[in-house]
Amino acid sequence: MTQAPLTLAEATDKAKELRAQLNQYSHEYYVADKPTVEDYVYDRLYKELSDIETEYPDLITSDSPTQRVGGKILQGFEKVTHEVQMYSLNDGFSKEDIYDFDERVQKLAGKQVTYCCELKIDGLAISLKYENGKFVQGATRGDGTVGENITENLKTVKSIPLELKKPISVEVRGECYMPKQSFVNLNKEREEAGQDVFANPRNAAAGSLRQLDTSMVAKRNLSTFLYTVADFGPMTAQTQYDALNELSDIGFRTNPEKKLCQTIDEVWAYIEEYHEKRSELPYEIDGIVIKTNEFTIQDELGFTVKAPRWAIAYKFPPEEAQTIVEEIEWT
Numbered sequence: 001m002t003q004a005p006l007t008l009a010e011a012t013d014k015a016k017e018l019r020a021q022l023n024q025y026s027h028e029y030y031v032a033d034k035p036t037v038e039d040y041v042y043d044r045l046y047k048e049l050s051d052i053e054t055e056y057p058d059l060i061t062s063d064s065p066t067q068r069v070g071g072k073i074l075q076g077f078e079k080v081t082h083e084v085q086m087y088s089l090n091d092g093f094s095k096e097d098i099y100d101f102d103e104r105v106q107k108l109a110g111k112q113v114t115y116c117c118e119l120k121i122d123g124l125a126i127s128l129k130y131e132n133g134k135f136v137q138g139a140t141r142g143d144g145t146v147g148e149n150i151t152e153n154l155k156t157v158k159s160i161p162l163e164l165k166k167p168i169s170v171e172v173r174g175e176c177y178m179p180k181q182s183f184v185n186l187n188k189e190r191e192e193a194g195q196d197v198f199a200n201p202r203n204a205a206a207g208s209l210r211q212l213d214t215s216m217v218a219k220r221n222l223s224t225f226l227y228t229v230a231d232f233g234p235m236t237a238q239t240q241y242d243a244l245n246e247l248s249d250i251g252f253r254t255n256p257e258k259k260l261c262q263t264i265d266e267v268w269a270y271i272e273e274y275h276e277k278r279s280e281l282p283y284e285i286d287g288i289v290i291k292t293n294e295f296t297i298q299d300e301l302g303f304t305v306k307a308p309r310w311a312i313a314y315k316f317p318p319e320e321a322q323t324i325v326e327e328i329e330w331t
């Protein structure tokens with residue numbers, strides 16, 4: 001049945017209510033991976049909001065879920081200078097490299113340190129800026145000092161909150177990636193359309209974020225894991241492990257496989273565990289990132305020109321190519 005048209009006052013209240021409800025469902029589905037309603041429930045509410053916004057365009061807000069579909073054609077990407085440098089990581093390739101790292105850190109710190117271990121997501125490093133809880137800027141890492149402004153493209157990435165759970169101003173960093181299954185599906189589409197296929201999910205994510213047509217980005221099913229707080233604002237975490245939990249508490253998607261390790265032996269056991277589990281994960285990883293957990297120790301150890309002294313990336317040997325081919329043959 002067709003409803004009587006809403007007055008502006010009714011439409012304003014209804015739109016606010018629908019936005020909050022839809023953004024909650026979207027958070028559950030894309031950030032927490034725990035949807036509580038079927039797609040048709042979301043779709044019906046979405047259409048209700050979209051109809052109100054068509055009737056009353058002035059009611060469209062920057063955090064409305066209707067703004068996720070893109071539709072802007074950009075002329076290019078402006079440059080962004082990172083006030084806080086986006087560092088890269090020193091690599092390790094053997095057990096000996098990891099134990100040498102532990103020896104160096106303990107010597108510099110002058111005591112036993114604990115480590116926060118994280119999967120090394122094989123995507124594209126991004127930086128996200130929020131002012132009073134609103135998403136205002138997204139950028140690529142670039143050379144660590146100057147990156148590209150890809151705000152409009154990142155607005156279409158559903159796991160990136162357009163509004164935080166608290167009205168705070170922070171800058172956070174993480175990885176934007178394409179899930180393995182989305183990569184296989186995209187390459188199948190491209191192959192059927194006679195287009196070049198992407199070599200791996202990382203290239204597919206990078207290629208997607210370079211699109212000037214934001215509606216194309218919206219269709220690529222990109223996702224994120226956030227892992228660094230660059231400008232803390234009112235955040236209070238004193239360790240990397242707690243910072244990851246705090247990032248999740250304010251609305252970001254973080255990787256659930258993190259582990260707090262008391263010794264380097266525990267770190268090595270974690271590395272072996274996830275080298276085994278790597279092929280079962282729904283996203284690609286190229287190693288493990290090991291970070292001294294306490295921020296006081298990170299501050300003491302500091303950075304070299306390009307990378308922190310308090311972290312190392314253990315790189316897995318490249319995955320045998322046929323593993324990926326097998327997946328494509330199966331789909």
Ligand SMILES: NC(=O)c1cnc(OC2CCCC2)nc1N
Pocket residue numbers: 086087088089118119120121122123175227228289308311
């Ligand atoms: N690809 C990843 O998953 C990843 C990359 N980098 C970092 O931390 C770096 C960032 C700056 C200093 C330490 N953590 C990660 N999890």
